[in-house]
Amino acid sequence: MSRAHDHDVIVIGSGFGGSVAALRLAEKGYDVLVYEAGRRFADEDFARTSWDLRRYLWAPALGCYGVQRIHRLPHCLVLAGAGVGGGSLNYAQTLYVPPKPFFTDPQWSGITDWEAELAPHYATAQRMLGVVENPCDGPVERLMRDTAVELGTGASFRRTPVGVFFGEPGRRVPDPYFGGEGPDRTGCTQCGNCMVGCRVGAKNTLVKNYLALAERRGVVIEPLRTVTSVRPLDPAHPDEGYAVHTVRTDAHRRGRRDPRAATARHVVVAAGAWGTAQLLQTLKATALPGISDRLGWQTRTNSEALGGAMTVRVPRDVDLTRGVAITSSFHVDETTHVENVRYGKGSNAMGLLAVMQVDGGGRVPRPVRFLASALRHPGDFARSLSVRRWSERTVIALVMQTVDNSIVVSRRRGWFRWHLTSEQGHGEPNPTWIPQGNRAVRALARGLERATGERSRPGSSIGEILDIPMTAHFLGGAVIAESPDRGVVDPYQRLWGYPGISVVDGSTVSANLGVNPALTITAQAERAMALWPRRGEPDRRPKQGEPYVRLTERVAAGADG
Structure with a gap:
């Protein structure tokens, strides 16, 4: 790595993909900086109820810096997360491995046996996120069981796999997951307010695992910084690095944008499917015109x-x-x-x-x-x-x-500024x-x-x-493909045409899962980061356009350290 750069890697976003990238690349010796548009929350900072809009809702122009984003497209209403820890702050910590149709979807099934290749990374993600079977049982759970029986599918009923610390309710104990390296934890009280933000400290958010461990290894996280541009230091040779430009997210409150730029040899885009769509659409129109024309295609709502x-x-x-x-x-x-x-x-x-x-x-x-x-x-x-x-x-x-339907998201000029819009895409019409x-x-x-x-x-x-329709699982738009005429990132999740930029969030999920996507986003990010070389070592990944080589068996076995 050239010392001409401020950092080895800049990660944009601190959700499931960005947190994995931050920790795993720090473990491989890289100097990593993370930009997060949202604020940092301690447990006691979350809203007590969803009526505390300043702490719950994300609307910076109104002075609201909470965890719940709401966006609108012509074809769906999108619920997303905000803050250091991304969607883990307000998600329902439900962590299913998707069924087989996800792995065999034609968009990416020709590349490799994804079910087998991702299996060890699902296992790692489950361990890191503390997945256990939900022990809660009450009138709602009995109602769900009875409803399944009434519909003739009683055998399909199951309790959810969740990322929650079910210790003694309300009791704080030393880190039970990472040999004392993680933060203290408090047992779940089953208050039901997981999606407003867990004030108890029982929810296994990314702040409690990946990000906590990453910061112990020297990763710097800058909250309330919004990335406005990513520009090659030399447009003729983008592999020499990038300048990442940011402004204060809370400029409305502070009265100044405070523009800054930092440079890095590599950039990881992990702003969530919505944030990544906004950023990549802007970059294609300005600084990175070589991004695949398939950008925005295969955007999914999880058919939800x-x-x-x-x-x-x-x-x-x-x-x-x-x-x-x-x-x-x-x-x-x-x-x-x-x-x-x-x-x-x-x-x-x-x-x-x-x-x-x-x-x-x-x-x-x-x-x-x-x-x-x-x-x-x-x-x-x-x-x-x-x-x-x-x-x-x-x-x-x-x-x-798991139905194969999608929309196409693109960038359109509005009355005052550019915004995202949508139209029906590949497969069945979006329901x-x-x-x-x-x-x-x-x-x-x-x-x-x-x-x-x-x-x-x-x-x-x-x-x-x-x-x-409303979706809490906006996905795709920068999907994995064996060539830039079919997708936006290569099988190693490098941006086609700009291999120094990786995309590792929900925008690379290439098919509807039919289950909550957080575990899959984490597993895909684990796999992508496992394939990175250690700092200073040769990169064994083939160059873009060369035949795909399955490297993950050796990586999973520890051959690459």
């Missing part, structure tokens, strides 16, 4: 929908909020997976996005059918608008599919509603009514009424 069953009231002896965020799941059919989701007591703000359920399809536009339903059932409509004790009387249903999911939600509502003795009705998200 959010619905739920809501009862008028809950008896005092029934607590729907007790447990971690997601505790169980079942399959409606071979492609459709349903999980229960909860928020803790008092966290009712997301209820503002909930509405009565109305099926899609047919000749009559869904907004018209929704209005007709509201007029036919004014009482149900009025109750659906109330968020009083919403988290305590609602079972949210997260529906995901505006999922019939199997609606059927499962109706069954949940019937079961909830039987369990509580109170009137219960199925619900949906407000975006679906406008045919804009």
Whole structure:
């Protein structure tokens, strides 16, 4: 590495991909700097409930620097994370290995046997994230089990694998995972507020594992810095390094942008699928025109929908909020997976996005059918608008599919600035509603009514009424491919045309998983970083355009240290 650079590697983002890159490259001897657009949170800094918008919601222009991002495209409403630790701060810590269709998707299946190649890295990711089977069991979990039986798929019911420290509830103990190298931990109290931010300290966020260990090895993390550009130091020879330009994320509050630039031989882009899409689309239009024209293609929503069953009231002896965020799941059919989701007591703000359920399809536009339903059932409509004790009387249903559908995301000039937009892409049309999911939600509502003795009705998200489904798992757009005319990064997750830049986040997930993607993003990042050489040693990865060589068996066996 040339000492002409400020750092060996600059990592953009501190979510699942960026945290893996920071730790593993530091272990290989690299000097690593991490830029994170969000703020740093201690456990006590998280919002107590989702109504504390300044700590919960991400809207810097309004002075909100929380963990929950909400973005809109014409074809979906996107929920994402923000802060040091990225999506791990507000995700539901649900860590499934995806089913076989993900590994055999035509987009990337011709490169290698991905199921076998990623297997050791899934195991590493599970160990690092502290995956255990959820022990929580209560009325919601029984409802999910009964619903699966009613739908004829009882054998598919299972408790979720989660990344949570289930020690003695509320008791703080020395690091139980990494031989004392990690931070102290506190046992889970099953308060249900995982997705608002774990104030207890039980959730295995990236701050508790990868990032904590990376900082012990000298990695520097600069929060509240937004990357605006990545430029080659010599455009004719981009392999000589890059200048990464940043400004203060909180410039609205501070009154100054404080522009800076730092240089590095290598850059790792790990800003999350949304942040990476924004950055790479801008770079292709400005500093890095050689980025593949497939940028934005194969963007996925995990073929996802959010619905739920809501009862008028809950008896005092029934607590729907007790447990971690997601505790169980079942399959409606071979492609459709349903999980229960909860928020803790008092966290009712997301209820503002909930509405009565109305099926899609047919000749009559869904907004018209929704209005007709509201007029036919004014009482149900009025109750659906109330968020009083919403988290305590609602079972949210997260529906995901392995179906091959996608959108194309691109950059468009708006009235005041550039923004991302979308259109239908490869495969089946991106679903505006999922019939199997609606059927499962109706069954949940019937079961909830039987369990509580109170009137219960199925619900949906407000975006679906406008045919804009909501997704918590925005993926793809910079997918893996054997050539730049099919994807954006090569099999080693190097940017086609700019091998000094790697992309290691959800934007490289190349197919719908049908399960929560965090474990897969982590495993793919582990594999990509395992293939990097140690600092100062030869790079055994083939040059771009040369035949793919499977290196991971030796890496997994420790041949590369």
